[in-house]
Each structure stands twice: as structure tokens, then as C-alpha cells.
Amino acid sequence: MMKAACLVVLFAFISVSAQPRSIIQNPQPNPNFTVNSTNHQNAQTCSFTVEITTSCSSVQYTRDAISISFGDAYGNQVYAPRIDDPSTRTFEQCSGDTFELYGPCTYQICYLYLYRSGYDGWKPERVDVYGYNTRAVSFYYDVWIPGNIWYGFDYCSSYSAGSHNQIGSMTILSCLIFLLCIILV
Template identity: 65%
Template sequence: MLFFDSSASRKSSPSPSHSICSKSSNMFRAFSFLLLLQASIVFTLSEAKLSIIHPEAAAKGFNVSNVQNAGSCSYTAVITTSCSSTRYTRDQISLSFGDAYGNQIYAPRLDDPSSRTFERCSTDTFEIYGPCAYQICYLYVYRTGLDGWKPENVKIYGHNSRAVTFSYNTFIPSDLWYGFNWCNTASSSARKSAHRWPMYAIAALFVFLML
């Protein structure tokens, strides 16, 4: 009579619960890696904007005296005056904006107290004509007078340019061009960030491997 050990003929196989846990672990690691990578990219992009969010005085070489304002392109400037500005202003207010290729649009004396321009909490729209420019990347405001004026933001619409908003929320200093120049700063910050994001990706990969 022959006897067989049935336990010897059975092959061991992984339990279903172990397989499910393994798949769940892999999915969790992949999901964690994607989250870390996304966070590093968002941080990099936000870092590029940190240095250009506040208005400042124009560089000493900035000049509009020789600007030829004749042109066939029109622009719309929408200027919102802050509700914490003076009730009204009699100051002389001018605007200058342009692209990174030397195309500059100059709008002198937008002020008009008789029509209640730039009163507190108001929004004024101006049609401005000048040289045809590409993407608008800088804007400066010039104010001279004793009343003071605090714009909330200035939004520029152009034919060859996406609408761009320059947020001030501060009183404009007197007798100087004051605003933003994103033409060089944005590209420089973007280049620096482009060099840094691979380091963030490597760090995210390292954390992923440690999970």
C-alpha cells in the first residue's frame, strides 16, 4: 500500500490579500511621486513671480521725451482707482507702456477733474493710439501735483497682446515714473527657475524611492 503526502504535492501561491496590498503600495508610491513632482513645478513657477509683484521707480535711463507716438494701433487702458485713494485728484497723470522690443506708447495728461476722472472707487477707460507693439510687459504711471492718487490696478488691452493687469494698490510718488517692468525680470526669473526645477524633480524622485 502506497501512501502519498498530499502536503508535498501542493505548490505555495501568494495569498490574494498580499497581492492586493502590493498593488496598493505601488499605486500609492506612484501617486505620491506625481504629487511631489507637481508641487515642485508649482513652487518653481510661483518663485519666478516673487520679484515682480511690487511697483517701483523706473530706471534712471527711462525716458519718454523722444517717443514718436504716431501709429495705427489702438490700446484700451482701464484704470481703477482705489477706494482708499483721495476723494478726487487734480494731479496731472500720464501713462507709458510698451513691449520688450522698444515699442513704447505714451499717453500724457489723462487727468480731467471736470469729468470726475480718477475719483475714489471709480473706473476710467481710455482709448490710446500709438506704435504697434507686441506683448505689453511694462507700464509706468507719472503723477505730479499735491492731491495724491492711489490706483488699484491698470489693465491694458492691445491688438497683438494679451490683456495684462498691473496691480498697484499704493499711492503713486510725485514727479517720477512708477510701475512695473516685467520684460527682463520675468524672463530672467524663468531662466533661473528652469535651471532649478530638475533639482526639485530629483528630490521628489529620491523621496519616492524611499517610500
């Protein structure tokens, strides 16, 4: 009886600690963000598909200059200085636009920033990034992008040693519970 109870407690702990944790964060301005000017001549080039959905509450279409930069926690960065094209009405209200961008290959994409300059304004709903070595990732904006500042998300801290320490401590705790079960039984 005690053995079964111990196993139930152990499996309950493992299943609860293994649940994915969602991070809800609003996009933020980043005045310190800079485009990586490192020369990537020897870096392998990869392609990325970026899908941007413009909100239905945005302006009908924007003539603003829109730039994008995204990357991983290891300094690999993809940068496109202009993804807008006013002649084709890119970023029209209630629409989606797809871009094929090229840059250094990355690990998991964990940050994305947009930069807008102009007077029309623009409200993206979300940005999805698909790459060869990385899982697809979505960044939910649904806010007006302020002008002349990099604006977006940085989840790279979740890839730091702190998250590995948290996983390590959960594993140690699971082992301790398992050993306690063995001793009690």
C-alpha cells in the same frame, strides 16, 4: 513596478516644474525711466484699452496731471502724456476709468509706469491693459503715487534669457529622469 514608480516620479516632476510662478512686487520709483523718443513712423499702430480703478481710500477726486507709459521687453512703448481730465472728474474715488490709447504694436506688455504732477494726490488700485497682440495684464498699485517721478512695475527681466535658461534646464532634467527610468526598467 519600477516602471510605474519611474513614470509617477517623472510626471510629478513635470507637473511641479510646470506650475506658474507668481511674482509679487510692489510698484517702485524709476528715476531713470525715459519716454521712448524713437520715431515710429513705419511702425504699425495698435489700439490698447487701459482700465484704471481708483482706490476708495484715494482723495475724492484729483486735479493732478496723470501720464502713463507701458511696453514690452523689445522697446515697443505706448505713451500718453495726459490721461486726466479734471472737468469730468477723472480718477474719482472708488471709480473706474477706461481709456483707448494708440501706439506701436507690442509683444507681451511687461512694464507700466504712471507719472503724477500736482498737489491733490492720487491712489490708484489697479491698472489693466488689453491689447491686440498681447494677453491682458494687471498691475496692482494700491499705494499713493509720488509726485514728479515715473512710478510702477517692470517685469521685463522675466522675459530675458534667464527665464528661458530656467525652462531649458527643467526640460533637460525631465529628459534625464526619463532616460534614467528607461535604463532602470
